[in-house]
Amino acid sequence: xSHEFSTCAFCPRLCRHVCPVAVATGREAAVPxxxxxxxxxxxQGLVTPADALLGTSLxxxxxxxxxxxxxxxxxxxxxxxxxxxxEGAFLPTPEPLAPIDGDAxxxxxxxxxxxxxxAWIARTGTPLAGLRTQDELGHAAWKAGDGGVIGAVQAHLxxxxxLTSSGAVQEIAAAAGIACERLPMDHVQFRSCFSARESLHTxxxxxxxxxxRREGFAAREPEAAGQVARRNGELLAERCAEGEIGCxxxxxxxxxxxxxxxxxxxxxxxxx
Amino acid sequence: MEPLSSLAAHVLxxxxxxxxxxxxxxxxxxxxxxxxxxxLPALPAAVAFPQDADQLRRCLDWAxxxxxxxxxxxxxxxxxxAATGDPGAxxxxxxxxxxxxxxxxxxxRVHVQxxxxxxxxxxxxxxxxLATRHSPSSIWCSTVGGWAASRSAGQFSSxxxxxxxxxxxxxxxxxxxxxxxxxxxxxxxxxxxxxxTEGALGxxxxxxxxxxxxxxxxxxxxxxxxxxxxxxEAMRRLLQQDLRPAVLRLYxxxxxxxxxxxxxxxxxxxxxxxSWWKDLGQRIAKAGTxxxxxxxxxxxxxxxxxxxxxxxxxCVLIAGWEGGPEVDAQADAGHREVMAxxxxxxxxxxxxxxxxxxxxxxxxxxPIFAGGGFADTMEVAALWSRLxxxxxxxxxxxxxHAVVMAHFSxxxxxxxxxxxxxxxxxxxxxxxxxxxxxxxxxxxxxxxxAHHHGVGRMKQQAAARELAALAPLYHDLKRRLDPAxxxxxxxxxxxxxxxxxxxxxxxxxAIDAASLIARLDPRQPAAERDAxxxxxxxxxxxxxxxxxxxxxxxxxxxxxxxxxxxxxxxHGRRWQLLDVPRSAAGPDLRAWxxxxxxxxxxxxxxxxxxxx
Numbered sequence: 001x002s003h004e005f006s007t008c009a010f011c012p013r014l015c016r017h018v019c020p021v022a023v024a025t026g027r028e029a030a031v032p033x034x035x036x037x038x039x040x041x042x043x044q045g046l047v048t049p050a051d052a053l054l055g056t057s058l059x060x061x062x063x064x065x066x067x068x069x070x071x072x073x074x075x076x077x078x079x080x081x082x083x084x085x086x087e088g089a090f091l092p093t094p095e096p097l098a099p100i101d102g103d104a105x106x107x108x109x110x111x112x113x114x115x116x117x118x119a120w121i122a123r124t125g126t127p128l129a130g131l132r133t134q135d136e137l138g139h140a141a142w143k144a145g146d147g148g149v150i151g152a153v154q155a156h157l158x159x160x161x162x163l164t165s166s167g168a169v170q171e172i173a174a175a176a177g178i179a180c181e182r183l184p185m186d187h188v189q190f191r192s193c194f195s196a197r198e199s200l201h202t203x204x205x206x207x208x209x210x211x212x213r214r215e216g217f218a219a220r221e222p223e224a225a226g227q228v229a230r231r232n233g234e235l236l237a238e239r240c241a242e243g244e245i246g247c248x249x250x251x252x253x254x255x256x257x258x259x260x261x262x263x264x265x266x267x268x269x270x271x272x
Numbered sequence: 273m274e275p276l277s278s279l280a281a282h283v284l285x286x287x288x289x290x291x292x293x294x295x296x297x298x299x300x301x302x303x304x305x306x307x308x309x310x311x312l313p314a315l316p317a318a319v320a321f322p323q324d325a326d327q328l329r330r331c332l333d334w335a336x337x338x339x340x341x342x343x344x345x346x347x348x349x350x351x352x353x354a355a356t357g358d359p360g361a362x363x364x365x366x367x368x369x370x371x372x373x374x375x376x377x378x379x380x381r382v383h384v385q386x387x388x389x390x391x392x393x394x395x396x397x398x399x400x401x402l403a404t405r406h407s408p409s410s411i412w413c414s415t416v417g418g419w420a421a422s423r424s425a426g427q428f429s430s431x432x433x434x435x436x437x438x439x440x441x442x443x444x445x446x447x448x449x450x451x452x453x454x455x456x457x458x459x460x461x462x463x464x465x466x467x468x469t470e471g472a473l474g475x476x477x478x479x480x481x482x483x484x485x486x487x488x489x490x491x492x493x494x495x496x497x498x499x500x501x502x503x504x505e506a507m508r509r510l511l512q513q514d515l516r517p518a519v520l521r522l523y524x525x526x527x528x529x530x531x532x533x534x535x536x537x538x539x540x541x542x543x544x545x546x547s548w549w550k551d552l553g554q555r556i557a558k559a560g561t562x563x564x565x566x567x568x569x570x571x572x573x574x575x576x577x578x579x580x581x582x583x584x585x586x587c588v589l590i591a592g593w594e595g596g597p598e599v600d601a602q603a604d605a606g607h608r609e610v611m612a613x614x615x616x617x618x619x620x621x622x623x624x625x626x627x628x629x630x631x632x633x634x635x636x637x638x639p640i641f642a643g644g645g646f647a648d649t650m651e652v653a654a655l656w657s658r659l660x661x662x663x664x665x666x667x668x669x670x671x672x673h674a675v676v677m678a679h680f681s682x683x684x685x686x687x688x689x690x691x692x693x694x695x696x697x698x699x700x701x702x703x704x705x706x707x708x709x710x711x712x713x714x715x716x717x718x719x720x721x722a723h724h725h726g727v728g729r730m731k732q733q734a735a736a737r738e739l740a741a742l743a744p745l746y747h748d749l750k751r752r753l754d755p756a757x758x759x760x761x762x763x764x765x766x767x768x769x770x771x772x773x774x775x776x777x778x779x780x781x782a783i784d785a786a787s788l789i790a791r792l793d794p795r796q797p798a799a800e801r802d803a804x805x806x807x808x809x810x811x812x813x814x815x816x817x818x819x820x821x822x823x824x825x826x827x828x829x830x831x832x833x834x835x836x837x838x839x840x841x842x843h844g845r846r847w848q849l850l851d852v853p854r855s856a857a858g859p860d861l862r863a864w865x866x867x868x869x870x871x872x873x874x875x876x877x878x879x880x881x882x883x884x
Contacts (some may be wrong), residue, residue: 003642010308010641012299012634013413016347017391026321026367026387027286028294028348031413037307038290046312047289055290070635 005043005082008036008073015065015075020210021058024231025224030058032065032075039082049086056083058224060217061143062210084145092216094138094149097156102129106181107157109164111136112250114267116183120163128163131156136251139168140216142175150176165250165266168214183266188246189239211247213255226259233261276318279334279362284321295319295345295363299410300353300730301637301648305703308641314359316343323368325445325477331364332447332475336756343760344471346415347389350422351649352728354470354763366417369477372396380483381440386417386476402483405432405518408724409631417476423468423856425689425724427630429682430511431518431594433830434724434854436467438482446474446753455480465749468859470726472760473753482830487594491603492519492623495589495615500524501660503589504680504688506610508656510591511685512788515606516831519592520683521626524663526580527677527693528588570645570675570697577671589615590623645697646674650710653682653689653852654719655787655836661717663690669713670694673706682723684853685813686787686836686876689723720855727764727858735857736765740773741840741847742861764858776839776848779872783808789836789851794821794873806880813876820873824863835862837874846871 013033016022021030028034035056042052061076069075100107104127108117117130135141142149154176162173162180173180212218212228233256237243245263247253253265276285286292296313297303303313317340322328335342341361348355355363369387376382377400384393390411397403407426408414418424420442425434432438441454444466451474453463466474497503503522510517570576591610593603611617640647650670654662663678670676674696682689692710696702711721711734721734736743743765750757781804782791790810792801798817805811814834816823828834837851842865849862851874 006308006642007638010304010638012410012637013347013349014631014634016413017389018412023389023392026365026370027291028319028345028365029286029288029290031294034290034294037293041307041312044310046310047293051289054288055293058290070632 004078005036005040007071008032008075009040011073014070015068018064018068020062020064020212020228020232021060021221021224024212024228025058027058027224029055030224032059032073035059035079036073036075039079039086042086053083053087057220060210060212060225060228061215064210080144092135092141092144092146094141094146094152095133095135097137097152098132100129100131100156100160102127104129104160106161106163107131109133109137109162109166109169111164111166111169112254112265112267114250114271116165116267116270119271129160133169136166136168137172139172140219142172143215154178165270167249168251182248183250183270185248185266185269188248188266188269211252211256212259213252218255229256229259229261232256233259233263237262279320279330282330283327284323285318286321287318289315291319292316292363295348295365296356298348298350298353298355299413300351300356300728301641301646302700302703302730303353303356304641305646306700308644308646309699314357316358316361316363319345319363319365321365321368325443325450328364328366328445328475328477331362332445332758335362335758336447339756340758341761342758344417344421344475346387346418346421347413349410349414349418350470350728351725352722352730354422354726354728354760357729358761364475366415366475366477369417373478375400375402375483377402377483382481382483384416384479384481386415386420386479388416390414390416390419397483398486401486403486404435404438404481404483405487406435406438407630409634412631416479416481420467420476420479421470422726423724423860424726425682425854425856427681428518428594429724429831429854430520430684431516431831432484434682436860437830439467439479440482441480442466442476443478444474444476447756447758448753451753462749464861464864465859468726468856469746469764470728470760472764473750474759485596487518487599488596489599490518490592490594490627491599491620492590492592492627493603493607493620494618494622495591495610496586496618497589497613497615498586500587500663502613502615503587504656504659506589506613506615507680507683507688508786509609509613510606511683513605513609514685515602515609516593517591517602517606517683518594519590519623519627520681521590522680523588523590524678524680525585525587526577527679528586529580530677570695573671573674573676573696576675577667580675580677588618588622590626592623592627640695645695646703647693647695648703648707649725650692650694650707650714651682651689651723651725652692652714652719652721653687653723653854654717655687655784655789655851655853657784657786658718659688659690662714662719665713665717666690666692666710669709670706672709673698673702682854684831684833686789686833686853689854718850720850720852720857722855722857724854724856726856729763731857732763732766737773738850738855739765739858741842741849742858744843745861745865746859773847775846779839781872783810783877784851787851788813788877788879789874790877791837791839791851791872791874792820794824794838794870795819805877809880810877811880813878820875821867821870824870824873833876835873835875838862838865839871840865840869841871842869 016031038052038055041047056079059079065075107129110132138149165183212225218225236245250265250267253263256263292315296315341358343363345365367387369385371385373383419435441456444451593599637647674694676694678692727735746765838849840847
């Protein structure tokens with residue numbers, strides 16, 4: 001029996017209340033205890049790998065459970081590693097990196113619909129190159145274990161700096177050793193889970209927990225991810241003036257809006 | 273399985289294995305042990321997620337029409353298997369009932385839906401400066417509805433009562449219709465029947481709970497006693513002197529030693545044995561990675577328990593008060609009381625440490641299962657006068673099968689709960705034999721077999737014997753509310769031979785001085801009754817100018833009691849309703865039976881010089 005999984009599988013659900021998916025969906029299947037039971041049983045031949053893959057798909061990868069756990073059980077990492085081993089096809093393929101537009105030292109990584117590059121140049125007078133990305137420089141693939149992402153980004157940026165509105169891009173930059181700044185966030189009430197991972201907490205004393213978008217979860221489990229967005233939107237709205245959420249990640253703000261939550265991100269604020 | 277599609281058209285259903293498997297388990301360690309031995313639990317056919325009462329009604333109607341067992345499911349924190357074990361059932365998850373509808377600070381009430389997680393309710397109340405202060409160790413993974421259904425008790429029950437004591441009203445969906453209870457009742461009030469019947473009579477959907485201001489002051493302190501008897505006496509006096517501690521936790525010598533709570537005695541009277549025990553604790557803690565080291569010591573429980581008796585010395589009591597400005601005076605008075613009994617003062621640290629980590633003890637269980645063993649807990653309760661016998665009997669019974677330790681918490685003026693923790697190795701037969709012996713031992717000394725974990729599948733026989741007098745009443749009501757018998761079938765009050773349950777001895781007025789209770793004739797004129805008590809040196813804790821029969825349901829504060837037990841004339845014979853301050857062995861009908869059936873009642877008393 002794999003100790004890594006069995007300790008969680010036999011745990012009395014002590015992180016149930018902090019798992020954003022379990023809280024938002026109400027599904028016991030999403031509780032880390034249940035998630036970690038499946039690889040254990042699959043390894044023993046008691047459930048099929050297909051069922052275990054189906055169930056473990058409910059892990060959002062946010063790490064709220066690990067942050068809460070007294071034993072610091074690395075649930076997302078273990079789930080992700082098991083899924084990679086059980087089904088290599090699980091590994092998302094990163095999008096090819098687009099050409100960089102312009103030759104400035106700072107590159108605006110444009111991960112959303114809005115092109116704020118021109119506004120930035122006009123307002124600050126600072127030259128700014130641009131790089132469009134559909135998947136935040138391959139963030140989901142990298143989190144799923146594709147080590148090639150970091151090298152590709154390093155080679156593509158060639159020592160230039162990044163300006164971004166995305167916490168995921170910021171994570172990639174940090175891993176690649178690339179200098180990275182975020183769009184100004186003067187009026188943002190909540191830091192996203194990308195930028196506040198150490199203090200992740202589903203009960204949100206003062207920061208945002210995961211809204212359901214991260215690491216490919218919205219694409220993999222759209223129903224559950226939408227529930228997470230709506231549930232967290234409700235709770236966050238209680239803590240915001242006029243009920244509108246200000247999130248420091250534009251991608252998360254867009255995702256929250258798509259799920260009916262009043263939210264604005266740094267690009268919205270920058271563009272007015 | 274009957275056509276689920278007719279239900280799926282109206283209610284979200286999940287039939288994938290991960291959802292069915294997750295809902296097939298609760299926290300019953302027997303289920304965990306079975307899983308560790310490679311046995312999958314019985315799976316429900318589907319899990320339903322009704323979003324409102326109308327959808328829940330559709331589930332009830334569908335299950336009734338097709339005769340399919342319907343298992344209400346909160347967050348699955350039950351440790352007796354109440355929500356599991358029905359292959360092909362429809363499990364109904366209630367967590368979509370997740371709204372806190374109204375917080376009313378003036379009325380000190382919160383109207384909350386049944387599927388709200390306990391911690392989330394306390395967080396929401398705290399933003400209004402309020403709390404229930406119901407704090408079970410399952411608060412992270414249990415729902416408010418589950419607290420009511422299983423008669424939950426929290427870590428501060430000595431001050432605030434158990435959850436039923438703070439529960440003021442409910443809305444319940446039964447197959448026969450919707451019922452409002454308590455303060456919401458219109459006409460017939462079935463309030464006590466829905467508390468502790470674990471979803472077998474109806475599905476709790478809405479609750480009104482009494483709340484209190486968040487404590488602004490807290491004082492916690494640890495004490496060490498040489499002997500358990502001294503510490504029991506200290507606990508009893510603190511309660512009976514009305515000093516109202518919020519926390520009273522006494523760890524028996526083994527628990528004190530293993531958990532390292534005896535921090536004041538740095539000297540080591542038995543160095544070799546002590547280090548051996550410490551090593552065992554570390555082995556258990558590391559069991560997950562070194563499980564081969566665990567098997568040997570836990571497979572010798574008799575030897576280990578005997579060794580514990582020889583090695584363990586002293587026991588630690590944690591006492592705490594919380595509330596407002598009155599706390600300092602109460603804590604000071606309590607401190608004097610405890611020290612007068614020969615305690616050593618350990619200072620604030622043991623109490624503060626316990627408070628900070630009070631929900632973390634459950635982390636210790638998983639590594640034991642992962643290491644190939646099993647662990648479980650048993651909560652029983654008895655009058656103070658029966659507590660030493662209960663401790664000895666259960667410890668001996670469990671000790672034949674597993675390493676056992678205990679702590680005493682949930683203390684009341686009249687008695688106290690004992691929480692046994694045990695760990696062993698073996699298969700399900702070993703586990704079942706342990707529980708059979710332990711429950712029989714508890715019942716043999718007049719204890720309740722469940723203080724706050726409920727009945728479920730594990731304690732159904734023992735609880736049914738304890739409440740045998742109520743079985744016909746329960747079955748009558750079950751037929752009325754759930755005519756198809758779909759709700760949690762075959763849990764409470766299974767068929768049994770009640771003739772084997774002896775009648776109580778003939779009634780004689782009596783006083784139990786240690787437990788401060790008296791057994792009295794409920795029809796005796798007040799003057800005559802009070803004179804008899806006075807002559808014996810006592811008076812009623814709750815004075816009443818009427819015969820006791822008239823005041824059985826009169827309210828008392830949440831941490832107090834009006835009726836401890838009774839003898840009954842019911843169904844053509846005499847019965848004992850156990851004398852115990854609190855129990856979770858099914859519903860509490862002590863004060864709700866037809867007046868004519870009470871032969872005697874057991875009520876709290878005071879020494880005649882004392883005032884409340």
